[in-house]
Amino acid sequence: MSLVTEIEKYLKKLFGNRDVIEVQRNELAEFFNCVPSQINYVLSTRFTPAHGYLVESRRGGGGYVRIIKLSWNVIPQYFLKELSEDVRPGISQQDAEGVLKRLFEDELITNREYNILKAIMDRDTLALNLPERDMIRARIMQALFTTLCRDDF
């Protein structure tokens, strides 16, 4: 079994029934007798949002790598389709508002969150020209979805 797979298994076991773990990159690399960047390879190929994980990290003294388990099932399938298809690298303000409204109706976001997000995704807030504006709105929507799938808070 390849190293990447062993490290992947090790980390997944580490979760237990928690949904967030924290490791030191160098420590882990030492434990598996490999170069530190190998850890990054594991993270970027096995712990992506598509795999249901989110990775946060911090450099410097007291730095860490934090892996957060996502549960994509909180987001109904129809939303996922909407964004995962690369047919749509961008999303219009109209469509975005539609998605937000639906999220609110499905009680996945609060009224307050709805209003904040609507203001953020407004074309006057983004204030970019058209191909970029819709692209960035899509990325913001993506970030929202990913965060909604976190259940560590």
Place this chain on the structure above:
Amino acid sequence: MSLVTEIEKYLKKLFGNRDVIEVQRNELAEFFNCVPSQINYVLSTRFTPAHGYLVESRRGGGGYVRIIKLSWNVIPQYFLKELSEDVRPGISQQDAEGVLKRLFEDELITNREYNILKAIMDRDTLALNLPERDMIRARIMQALFTTLCRDDF
């Protein structure tokens, strides 16, 4: 947890309900068993105007370090001002996170909202080159403030 974080927590606890505290730099350094300049590091990385704090100090006999918690009446001015001045328009990710942290600490946004907004304002989400990225982040922050000031929900 790094020393800087421990000192930060200690100081924030020290506030209690007050909005201004006073400490002796050397005393504090002795208490935490570190060099005095470490205290300056804490102040300059964790108690900036973007975090909603102001630091005043005096040297010499009877000297002190005074940390003032800014009110939300004035905090926005600190970076919205920079938007109109054409010197450095925009807000960095660091500063934005400071503002969000303070909003959360003051219970003006929930933990969930904090995480959503942090993800949205992340440089990887905005994914623009530098003058524009910070500008759009400032506009998003502005939109957030405007919406938070609404009281119709």
Place this chain on the structure above:
DNA sequence: CTTGTTTTGACCTTTACTGACCTTTTGGTT
């Protein structure tokens, strides 16, 4: 033998901590 995956290492960026040296303020001494 070509293609995709894994592994490695050189080089980089960010964050935290330290120490040497500097400035300001106060208060006593002459």
Place this chain on the structure above:
DNA sequence: AACCAAAAGGTCAGTAAAGGTCAAAACAAG
């Protein structure tokens, strides 16, 4: 007053302690 020493706090450059990136080499599968 003028001076000086002690008692604060400030600055900055250097070091240490993390983690990140990228491309090349090695390997595996078809």
